[in-house]
Amino acid sequence: MRACKGALLALIPVILAGCKVSVSSGHDHSDDYSHSTPGFFFDARDTGDHFPDSDWDLDTHAEACIDEPLYFESDSGRVRVYGSPAYSETDFRAAATELERHIDGVLGHYQLRWQEFVEDRSAAVPYPHQILGCLTESVLPDDFAEASVSAVSISPHHRQWPYKTGQIISHQLSHFVQENLSRYDARHPLLPYWFAEGQAAVVAGEPMASPYQHYDYDPLDDATLLDAGPADYRFEHYALAYRYLEDANGALAMTILLDLIQLIDWEDGFEGHTDTGETWAFVEAFNAAGLVDHRNQALTWQRYKTDYHYLLSHSY
Template sequence: MATSKAVLILSVLVMALTGCKVTTSDDHHYPDSGGFVSGLFYDARDTGRHYPTNSWALASDAEACRNEPLYFETHSGRVRVYGSPAYSETSFRAAASELERRIDGVLSRFQLSWSDFVEDRSAAAPYPRQVVGCLSPNVSHREFVSASLAAVAFNPYYGQWPYETGQIMAHELAHFVQENLSRYDTSYSLLPYWFAEGQSVVVAGEPIAPVYQHYDYDPLWDVTPMDAANTPYRFGHYGLAYRYLEKANGALAMTVLLEMMQVLDWDGGFHGEVSTGESRAFVEAFNSAGLVDHRNNYLSFQRFRSDYHDLLNSSY
């Protein structure tokens, strides 16, 4: 059960967020003659803006830039990309352009503007007013990009990038937004694997399993990547499970759920996991968010997990 302090915080948070989020229409693009956004190169030894070193906020791919002082900053000031001077100027500019041009569209799917995101993301995040990128040799050309709370890591060789980057970038930026909204300073993700991937699938517009095929997979059992079956179609089922929640409650309610988790992480009284493996913060936030099913009846996480197939079966 939540402490009285946490309940009060959650109540205030829900009231404060309801009706105040809007999608953004601001244009932050500053294209130059080469097709990339404009900006300048800097040396962190001169500016003091060194790459984040917070291990709790960096995935292993993004740790490669810890000792790299060189960075490219876009004209808007929203994006910085760090990396070795051995990598081409084009790779720096391309990574910065992807972040600058894609972030607003992804945030709009969370019903957030850029200013909303800056205000609502974890106050413990390094450089809360910027999206930080890293040209990392630990990111393969197959992956192309990988996101963590503090930084988005890119394959450092622009020539190896896929021709079409849109869905991949949207998917990874969705993870970036999720982690910044749902965590305060805990060292691991508080989201179940199925939810994190399902929301990213929906945000990126990737294929979702047809509702009538819901019996083909049990997405809610995949609490961690280790729980997942080795079947590529599982991602479509993660998207199906998440879309059910969003369709019944709206995208804003899902964003509020993430932000409630951050408050619980900050509160410090909801560490650990429940018996089914999900973080206590996720389950508590889910049950406190007032979510409903497709018939507008209150939906607890326990009922969603146990009655998932019955709910999906009666929703079409």
Template sequence: MATWKGVLITGLLAVTLAGCKVTTTGGHFDSGGDPFISGLFYDARDTGRHYPTDSWAQTTNTQACQDDPLYFETSSGRVRVYGSPAYSETSFRAAASELERRIDGVLSRFQLRWADFVEDRTAAVSYPRQVIGCLSPNVPQGEFVSASLAAVAFNPYYGQWPFETGQIVSHELTHFVQENLSRYDASDSLLPLWFAEGQATVVAGEPVAPAYQHYDYEPLWDVTPLDAGSAPYRFEHYGLAYRYLERANGALAMTVLLEMVQLLDWDGGFYGEISTGESRAFVEAFNSAGLVDHRNNHLSFQRFRADYHDLLNGSY
């Protein structure tokens, strides 16, 4: 599959060439009695497999484990969670189990298998064959989980995990996957906020605004977290904008779009932003991906942004 997608990306180019949502209840997570994924504890001072230190691929939350040598690795070898020995073994095992159990479901929404993701993921990040986790004291209880290009950070106190643990982890794993598919070594995300959060909302199965309510918000104006307002329902509208694209074009087309962004970041020449704030790499990839609207007419980024409400108005 990955090889076929690479050919598709090359063909398309030849023709035309992360604010994060948190919703938790006051209750706490119940694993339902399911056992944790099996694995073993290791010390990086013995194995040499230290936590990633590339600052460009980290956030404040995920940087917290850079000096922690202790890690738990699942038996599959796909997931490794670092943290301080001051945290309970349960917290290590629980975080690793959530990542191991959720990653395949998230990847399936991108029309990818694990082997495809490993092949398509940026090679510039440490440990491309693993999902790296971090028990981070920098993650506030209300936020619970936070993803960067290099790792997924968890609040380190398992007893404080909310009921919506699975949904929140899936949302953050979506950010982890999309950043690894869309960036090569750019210092910041190349995806507009509405796209990144909209895709994560849809993949995680969170609420999406009804199409007939599209006039209630302008999701495409939220290019960065600084552009976003405080309306709690804005994430539902990010999901609505993204879902429109996915329904018209299919999930695989959205994955190819991300991979084209990464290719442009790797190839260079598409730096900076356009006048409305979106990265040139994202806009060029969008316009090169052959996307269509709900009537199967060609859809450029400029048309999608300018005619968003007319398009949504005619889609139901």
């Protein structure tokens, strides 16, 4: 995989030509798990496959599963859900089913199949051939799910799950894919907050601001969560800012951008952040990706950030 990435920059002009895909939308939650993903329960004390305990690849929610030996693994082997034996068998199966149901649709938006994702994901994760789920009550029911580079934490008790469970799972799986494609061994996310949330919103089919509303918010200023304003509608503007790039360049170009960020992280030399909060890995990859605007003119990160409102106002 790394040898292929060494030649990636030379292939970009060829790969990007005319590559676009349509947005996939999330599916609403159903309480019917009579046709749930088949699989089996295991005890990590017997198999040796314990939930990872590295602080690099887990968030605070997923840490709840470090000492939980019980897990359910789907027949495909792609999904493994850990959690307390206090949760019902259906809770485990429902979580595994939602992850299995939506991962292929999410990967399809990234122009990837499962095996391609496995080969290209971060080399530091302990179980590269699987999606790990963690049932934990530390994820509030209103949030329902949170993703890190190696696990998707899910609120247990499936009968209390929200109506749009499928859409939320798709959103979090998008974050899971982003993190795996854009990080090699960095201990922190390398994507700007607006980009990560905007891409996940588009993949999950969530609401997006109309182009003529672009002056209502400055999404590119939100490089980190701490930069974000209080307005809830900012997420619709994150989606608008991301969708502009995807419409002009195609979904595959965005996947290659993530791949370039991982390549830069692998090669080192671009650590740290710019004065406006973006990681240098993101800025350098953006400028190396050969992206264009809606008029097919070269688009650097500096130009996109400076001329965002001008570009949006002339794109419709």
